[in-house]
Amino acid sequence: MAVQRRGNVKTADTTPFEKQIKRVILQSQTKSPYRGYIVPLLALIGTVALLTWLCSVWTNDNTETMVSQEEVLTQPRVFMVQCSEDYQKYKHFPDVLSSGCTPMKCGRAVSDSVVTADEARALKRLAEKGLALGGSDGGASILDLHSGAMSMGRKFINIYRYFNDQIRDIFTEEDFELYRVVRGRIQTVIAETFGLDSSQLYLTKPTFFSRINSTSAKTPHDEYWHPHIDKVTYGSFDYTSLLYLTDYGVDFIGGRFIFMDINRNRTVEPRAGRVSFFSSGSENLHRVEKVAWGTRYAITVSFTCDPDYAIADPSLP
Ligand SMILES: *[C@@H]1O[C@H](CO)[C@@H](O)[C@H](O)[C@H]1NC(C)=O
Numbered sequence: 680m681a682v683q684r685r686g687n688v689k690t691a692d693t694t695p696f697e698k699q700i701k702r703v704i705l706q707s708q709t710k711s712p713y714r715g716y717i718v719p720l721l722a723l724i725g726t727v728a729l730l731t732w733l734c735s736v737w738t739n740d741n742t743e744t745m746v747s748q749e750e751v752l753t754q755p756r757v758f759m760v761q762c763s764e765d766y767q768k769y770k771h772f773p774d775v776l777s778s779g780c781t782p783m784k785c786g787r788a789v790s791d792s793v794v795t796a797d798e799a800r801a802l803k804r805l806a807e808k809g810l811a812l813g814g815s816d817g818g819a820s821i822l823d824l825h826s827g828a829m830s831m832g833r834k835f836i837n838i839y840r841y842f843n844d845q846i847r848d849i850f851t852e853e854d855f856e857l858y859r860v861v862r863g864r865i866q867t868v869i870a871e872t873f874g875l876d877s878s879q880l881y882l883t884k885p886t887f888f889s890r891i892n893s894t895s896a897k898t899p900h901d902e903y904w905h906p907h908i909d910k911v912t913y914g915s916f917d918y919t920s921l922l923y924l925t926d927y928g929v930d931f932i933g934g935r936f937i938f939m940d941i942n943r944n945r946t947v948e949p950r951a952g953r954v955s956f957f958s959s960g961s962e963n964l965h966r967v968e969k970v971a972w973g974t975r976y977a978i979t980v981s982f983t984c985d986p987d988y989a990i991a992d993p994s995l996p
Pocket residue numbers: 814815816817818820892893894
């Protein structure tokens with residue numbers, strides 16, 4: 680009933696004015712045979728332009744690849760950035776303003792010539808052996824040879840207490856020797872790059888192996904992807920380094936390291952044997968992209984200028 684009534688109302692409602700408009704439209708259409716296509720054509724062009732623009736905005740979020748996985752750097756690639764004021768809140772080492780250790784020059788660098796492919800493979804095997812005995816329920820596991828901490832389910836165990844003397848059936852003296860040699864070389868390249876006295880840098884904690892896959896996080900310990908500043912998270916840090924043991928795009932997808940600058944994100948694509956290092960203050964805000972597929976192995980090696988926070992190299996008990 681209602682529909683019918685409305686229909687009647689509509690027909691009766693066609694005013695002479697509306698009729699006139701229709702006539703004018705009809706006339707204009709007969710004047711140019713293309714007229715009827717102009718509006719749809721303009722709409723199509725507009726839609727295509729809008730989609731192209733949206734695509735460019737989505738795909739280009741101002742991300743720049745600092746070093747890709749395919750590249751092999753024969754010498755360190757160094758990017759200097761202005762130091763943040765973070766270091767002023769801490770004691771300087773040495774206490775005079777000289778470039779002994781506390782960052783006076785800040786920045787980031789990547790080198791593929793510190794660790795050989797064979798050494799990276801051996802270190803990856805070390806991590807695999809250790810983590811095969813435990814591992815997190817979530818996607819991110821750690822193994823710290825210094826403290827003995829290793830992810831196990833939703834907690835951590837101390838491998839030295841847990842396995843006791845049997846630890847020697849798992850790791851060898853050579854494994855530990857390689858670890859010490861490699862971390863020494865990383866210390867040297869950091870000192871050379873930032874113009875420091877290498878003997879005034881100290882290894883600090885946490886320094887650990889990490890294994891990350893795409894399994895979802897089960898505890899906050901598994902959430903490695905949040906943006907952070909190392910010096911804020913760990914006050915003792917002055918220089919942070921990462922040694923990658925697997926390859927981005929080959930062994931895993933996602934998992935790129937991202938420096939989050941004001942106007943740009945700059946990524947480092949992991950490559951086995953690649954060392955990336957940077958001053959730990961807020962000039963180097965960063966995050967790790969979530970791993971989408973495969974397994975990413977790396978070692979985080981941290982340095983401090985404060986001898987009070989120094990830790991010793993690990994050794995087999
Ligand atoms: C990720 O690693 C955990 C062990 O930490 C394992 O249980 C899980 O199956 C792995 N997930 C994938 C997707 O391979």
